[in-house]
Amino acid sequence: QSALTQPPSASGSPGQSVTISCTGTSSDVGGYNYVSWYQQHPGKAPKLMIHDVSQRPSGVPDRFSGSKSGNTASLTVSGLQAEDEADYYCSSYSGTDNWVFGGGTKLTVL
Amino acid sequence: EVQLVESGGGLVQRGGSLRLSCAASGLTFSTYWMSWVRQAPGKGLEWVANINEDGTKKYYVDSVKGRFTISRDNAKNSLYLQMNSLRGEDTAVYYCARDRYWARDYWGQGTLVTVSS
Numbered sequence: 001q002s003a004l005t006q007p008p009s010a011s012g013s014p015g016q017s018v019t020i021s022c023t024g025t026s027s028d029v030g031g032y033n034y035v036s037w038y039q040q041h042p043g044k045a046p047k048l049m050i051h052d053v054s055q056r057p058s059g060v061p062d063r064f065s066g067s068k069s070g071n072t073a074s075l076t077v078s079g080l081q082a083e084d085e086a087d088y089y090c091s092s093y094s095g096t097d098n099w100v101f102g103g104g105t106k107l108t109v110l
Numbered sequence: 111e112v113q114l115v116e117s118g119g120g121l122v123q124r125g126g127s128l129r130l131s132c133a134a135s136g137l138t139f140s141t142y143w144m145s146w147v148r149q150a151p152g153k154g155l156e157w158v159a160n161i162n163e164d165g166t167k168k169y170y171v172d173s174v175k176g177r178f179t180i181s182r183d184n185a186k187n188s189l190y191l192q193m194n195s196l197r198g199e200d201t202a203v204y205y206c207a208r209d210r211y212w213a214r215d216y217w218g219q220g221t222l223v224t225v226s227s
Binding site for chain 2: 003034036038040044045046047048051052055057089091093097098099100101102103104
């Protein structure tokens with residue numbers, strides 16, 4: 001049950017787009033379309049932003065989008081806003097009734 | 111509005127036990143899988159365990175198997191995590207979360223568990 005690999009940091013200026021990657025294996029990310037993304041502001045609980053690779057829950061701005069290619073999933077934030085500055089975590093079903101998270105990416109809005 | 115409120119965290123000695131609770135409201139609790147997810151200080155998220163709607167199926171991350179037990183009481187709209195033989199690496203904020211969409215769509219604010227030596 002190894003953690004998924006995310007870059008520790010990412011950044012962009014307001015209005016720009018930024019993409020955060022999440023790399024796993026064929027046993028997790030590549031094997032199932034059950035990748036989700038979470039946003040966490042300091043001292044707060046995580047918030048679901050994307051589920052099932054690319055689906056946005058009600059209330060999540062359409063500036064947030066998800067995709068997957070092979071063993072790598074991606075979260076793209078378009079039209080960056082100051083409030084998007086947070087930690088982002090990916091997660092995937094890893095088979096045998098287990099779930100795995102990525103190490104997290106700190107997104108900075110310059 | 112869905113609300114999940116954890117309680118029961120605190121300071122415990124290595125080898126000790128603790129029982130976490132999660133009180134749910136604003137949802138039909140008995141129709142959802144539920145999870146516990148933890149976050150060590152300054153670290154990332156780690157899925158710990160989940161349980162199906164009627165409590166008959168329970169799954170755990172390898173590091174807690176045999177030490178932690180997840181359970182629920184649908185009559186009380188409550189989720190529990192019994193933690194035994196606690197280790198230093200169990201120190202974390204423990205979140206209760208609702209499972210939906212093959213993800214965790216609502217989270218509580220968490221309860222801090224600190225295991226001291």
